[in-house]
Amino acid sequence: MLYLEEIFNFLNLRKNIVIASILVLFGAIYWGCGYWHHKPVETKPPVKVSVEKVTKQNLDNTLDLVGSVCSSESVAVKTRTDSQIMKINFHDGDMVEAGQVLFELDDRILKAQLQQQQAILERDQAELERATLKFERDQKLSKKGFSSSEQIDTVRQAFKAATDNVQASQAMIETIKTQLDYTVIRAPIHGRTGTINLTVGNVVKSSDSQPLVTINKITPIQVQAAIPQDSFESVRTALKNGAIKMIALNANGEELEVGTLEYRENTIDEQTRTLAVRGAFENKEEKLWPGMFVDIKLVVGADANVLTIPTVAVQNSQEGAHVFVVQKDKASKKKIKVVRIQKDLAVIQGDVQEGDVVITDGLLSVKEGSIVALPQNDLPSKKG
Numbered sequence: 001m002l003y004l005e006e007i008f009n010f011l012n013l014r015k016n017i018v019i020a021s022i023l024v025l026f027g028a029i030y031w032g033c034g035y036w037h038h039k040p041v042e043t044k045p046p047v048k049v050s051v052e053k054v055t056k057q058n059l060d061n062t063l064d065l066v067g068s069v070c071s072s073e074s075v076a077v078k079t080r081t082d083s084q085i086m087k088i089n090f091h092d093g094d095m096v097e098a099g100q101v102l103f104e105l106d107d108r109i110l111k112a113q114l115q116q117q118q119a120i121l122e123r124d125q126a127e128l129e130r131a132t133l134k135f136e137r138d139q140k141l142s143k144k145g146f147s148s149s150e151q152i153d154t155v156r157q158a159f160k161a162a163t164d165n166v167q168a169s170q171a172m173i174e175t176i177k178t179q180l181d182y183t184v185i186r187a188p189i190h191g192r193t194g195t196i197n198l199t200v201g202n203v204v205k206s207s208d209s210q211p212l213v214t215i216n217k218i219t220p221i222q223v224q225a226a227i228p229q230d231s232f233e234s235v236r237t238a239l240k241n242g243a244i245k246m247i248a249l250n251a252n253g254e255e256l257e258v259g260t261l262e263y264r265e266n267t268i269d270e271q272t273r274t275l276a277v278r279g280a281f282e283n284k285e286e287k288l289w290p291g292m293f294v295d296i297k298l299v300v301g302a303d304a305n306v307l308t309i310p311t312v313a314v315q316n317s318q319e320g321a322h323v324f325v326v327q328k329d330k331a332s333k334k335k336i337k338v339v340r341i342q343k344d345l346a347v348i349q350g351d352v353q354e355g356d357v358v359i360t361d362g363l364l365s366v367k368e369g370s371i372v373a374l375p376q377n378d379l380p381s382k383k384g
Contacts, residue, residue, distance in 0.1 A: 046373035050361035051326055052310050056354040059308060061301035063234070064343060067225035067248065069292040071218060072280070073189050076211035077102065079204040081182040092195050096187040096215065103212060105183035105204070114176045121169035128162035135159040191217035216290050221283040223248055223259065225296050226274035235264070235277070238300040246279035247297040248288060256287045256294065303347060306339070311346045313358040314338060324359040324366050325352060331359060331370040 083105035090102055135155045194214045198204065204212065223246065227235060238244050244261040259281035268275050277298070281288055288294070313323050314336070321338050324331040336350030352358070359366055366372065 044371070046329070046371040047331075047365045048362055049326075049331075049359045049366065049372045049374065051357045051374060052313065052360050054307055054309050054348075054352050054354055054356040054358060056305050056307055059303050059306055059342065059345070059347065060297075060299050061234075061303055061340070062247075062342060063227055063231050063298040063300060065225040065227060065296040065298060067223040067279075067294050067296040069248075069288045069290055069294060070222050070224055071191070071216035071290045072220050072222045073191065073217035074290075075188050075191075075215045077185060077188070077213050077215060078206070078208060078211050079103075079105065079182070079185060080206050081105070081179055082203075082205045083107070083183055084203050085198060085200050088196065088200055090193060090196075093193060095192050096190070098187055098190045100187045101184055102187055102193075103185040105185070107180055107183040110176055110180045110183065114173065114180065117169060117172050117176055121166065121173060124162065124165040124169045128159075128166050131155070131159040131162040185212065187215060189215055189217055191215040218286060218288070218290065219283050220280050221288050221290070222262075222278050222280055223288065223294065223296065224276060224278045225298070226269075226272065226276055227298065229268055229273045229275065231300075232268070232275055234300045235261075235275075235298070239264075245299040246281075247299070248281065249295040249297065251295070253295070257281045257283060261298065306347045307349065307352065307354065308345045308347055309352075309358050310360050311341055311344055313360045314346050314348075315363060321350075323348075323352065324363065326357045326359060326372055326374070329371055329373075331366045331368065331372055333368045 085103055086106050087104040088102070089104070090096055090100070096102065135158070192215070194216070196213050197210055198212055235244065239261070246259045246261055248256045248259065250256055259279040261277055262280045263278040265276040279296075309323065315322050315324070320335060322333050322335050325334050326332075334351040334356075336348045336352060339347040339349060341347075359372065362372075
């Protein structure tokens, strides 16, 4: 009897344990359902981006080149006679005019030779005058039969010799005068001088290889550049429509001078596949200097009312070029066609319009539908 009672108590204990376990299980399920039901949904933070507006503007069609500045004229001034420098009438780096006296050489020997030759000329002229009178007198006597033919021939030859002597003396005088003129060295062109290589007292010779000074004409001045062969047709077409403008810029992109294309080489370089071109610049303020490297914009046309965006906004994929446009704080992918690139601007066509806001920075984290955060909610406008 006692044994049956123990069995009964054991069964009641297990029943209570099972009921308690079931209650605990249901409680855990209920609590878990409530927790997950009320747990907040995690969301990704907005992508921080920079943006620019699509603008419509008139944009020059330019070729961006690198050019070198060179003198429009350059003269190495040398002596044309052997002598000694007696005087220098300018300083290093002076601006000189054409015809201005630069150097004066020792001319004393040449002046003495000139005086001597002038005396010889006077003697020859006197001899010519005597021969002329004798020839005329003998001709008259010959007509009257008082002079023989042989005598007339002799007088005629003397007259011709005297004439030749006078002409030779005159030619020698002109030669000496020319040599004297060489002792005064003048500037052959208007321009700026370089370093004076020889000072007063030095002996100079016409065979010297080193110039006395070099003069460079820098107003106007020239800039030479090379255009790729692919751009030849656009340059040729532009030349048919008139003069092509060349703009010289410094390393900071600041405009230095505006000139005009005046020359293109008649052959494309086979090695580099480029065509040499040269432009003329007035350079009144001397902002351009021989030997300087400058950036060049060669204006070969203009596009009116075209859509432009920064080149950094253009993305490329297997499907083609596209941009991300911000619409209600979300990124939307739009297909475009890049007509041409001009430095930091892209001329485009496609599923965008003026005023659309395109993403320019932060694109690595942007995809279709991404939530984006704009800096200070400011939408800058790209100016042309």
